[in-house]
Amino acid sequence: MTMLKLFGIIFFCGLLSPTQEVSSGLSCAISAGAIQKVLSDTMLDNGLLQKHLQGLVVPNIMGDGGLLSSPTSITGLHLVKVWLPKLSVVLLPGIGVQLTITAKLGLSGDCLVGLFSEIIDITVDVNITANIKCKNFESGTVQVIIEDCLCILGAVKIKVLSGLLSLSVNEIVLKQLTATLPTLLCPVVDIVMKLVSIQLMGTFNAVIPVATAGTIHYQLASLPFTSGLFLGLDLDGAVKHVGGSIIPHDSSPSPLPPLLDRLLVLVIRQSFLNAVLALLIQLLPQSVPCSPDAFSSASHLQEAVMTLVPAECSACHGTSPLGITLTLAGNPLILLEENKATVELLVMIQVFVKHLDGPVLNLLLLKADLSLNAHMSITGGRLVLGVSLAGISLSLESSDVGISSISNLKPHCSDLLVETLLPLINGALGMGIPMPNMLGIPLTKADIRILLGLLAIFV
Incomplete structure (x- = not known):
């Protein structure tokens, strides 16, 4: 439980500057419920909490017994069992994350009352509350700290085989546990928090290859922030060619859509998508054969062009076949409007004749501005x-x-581009844009909504 608490703390920590605007390529809002589930699943399944509580040893408990009681000593008191803890999360707007862990601990040791020695078993309910923050943002990383950690003991049950412990012994045990357990449990939370913070940073600070074209380097753009409903994270997405050159994109702010009842919303800016499309869509000039067996649209365009060639152009009516070349001009541009995404693409279409013993004769050079539904x-x-x-x-x-x-020529050029160029573009886009792995929450059953200048992925 403590471990779960820690993991949640780390993830939510550092919420210092609340805002609801995207100031980088991507932004993510994560609900308190999603964080709580991630922490519970991750910490319990990995056994991190149990691992770091295994070595918990409580200092010896001594009592002089007074006038009517025998001297008492409890030694070797150590943790033997942690019943499944429960974790809850509260987001404190502009402050950070408050995590509460409740658990039942089982302790066992040796008890000596007077001259009588036996095994003593103690169960104690604990409630640990910690306020977590992040500070000192630098180069995509933050420092995770516990600002406050409060451990309160609940019910304490003491058992020995003989059942002959006096009320004064119970009071001694309760007093000592109240004084020592908080000083033992809060440092465990601190240790686990540091370990988990490293793991969490890896979910949104990563370099991911984009096929063989290049990479995207995701990392935190600023300190996380909280509202009363979600934890917010702004991410930089540096898009790089294989050679290392960066494809720039702007980072002007945009409003975040409401999270509503979803686990998370990942918001992607139009400018970031344009940078990635420039990386994905890099096609060399395409030579299109005019044979009907290859592309019927090319043959039809050839016939239509020949009807426009002046009859006196003898060089155009020889035995040399026509050639067609398609060349992308500039980078693709995606436009995001309400419920609509459009990709604009500029293609140069050259129709030419190349004689074996002469230069290339340019019959036509056309500029085709394409509007593509995405x-x-x-x-x-x-x-x-x-x-x-x-x-x-x-x-x-x-x-x-x-x-x-x-x-x-317009219908013939349209057919040619649909038949030859669009399959190549869709093949390049089919590799997909790798998304950041936000806390390991899978992007399954995602609902994509297109907003003005933004793409929102709801999970």
Whole structure:
């Protein structure tokens, strides 16, 4: 129980500067209930609490017995059992986290009353309350501290085989336990808290590969903060190419959506998504064969272009086949509106003739501004995007043969891009964007909501 308490303390600690705005690439609000469940599950399953309480030894208890009682000594009193503790969490706005652990401890030792020696068993109810804070934020890390730790004893039961302990002995035991147990249990909580803080930091301070394209380095952007309803964390997400260069994204603040009755909400800024898309969508220029056996849309575009070529252009009507090249221009741009996500992409379409004994003749160079509907889902802890063509705007950049009207080419270019380029883009996006592992809470049965400039993942 104490261990669970500690883990929860660490996670909630450091809540010093309350705010409800996202000041970095990502932000997360976690409910008190979710934290309590994570702490309970993690600490009990790992046996961390039991492990650090195993060596608990209580100082010897001595009583002189007075005029009517024999001298009493209880030695070797040590912890033999911890009944399943219970943990509760209260978030203190602007202050931190208050954790309360209740547990029943079983102690055993040797009891000597006068000349009579026997085994003594003691059970004691304990209630440990600690206020946890984080301070000294630096480079994605914080220092976890216990500001206050209060241990109160409840019911105490004492048993010996003979059952011949006097009331004065019971009073001596209770007095000594009241004086010594708090000084023993609070340091255990402090030790466990430090261990758990290391484990917790690892859940949101991590470098995660994005396939072979690069990495995302998640880390705390500032001290955690609390409201009365949730623990808030702002995260930086540094997006890097394989070579180490960082893809920048801005960090202007945005409001957090209400958590309501969910375990957590992970909020991702539009600018961060744009940086990751620039990492994922890196396609080399694509040469598209005009054979009907390969892409029918390419053959149809070729036929439509040839109807626009002036008859006097002899170089255009030779035996050399046409070539088509698709080239991405610039980085993709995602736009998040209420209940709608759109990816804008610029593609250059070149249709040309290359004679064996001559230079490339540029029949057309077209600029295609694509508007793509983006569909999102969470799979295996990754945000997976898929796109479909919503619209295309086509403009003529240049033509070496004097073509000026391209109005009839739009449907053929649309078909070509859907048939050749979109599968490549969806293949790149299908690798997914790895999400930070916030306290190990799995992003299962996630509900994705698209807001203005924000993507919110509710669990």
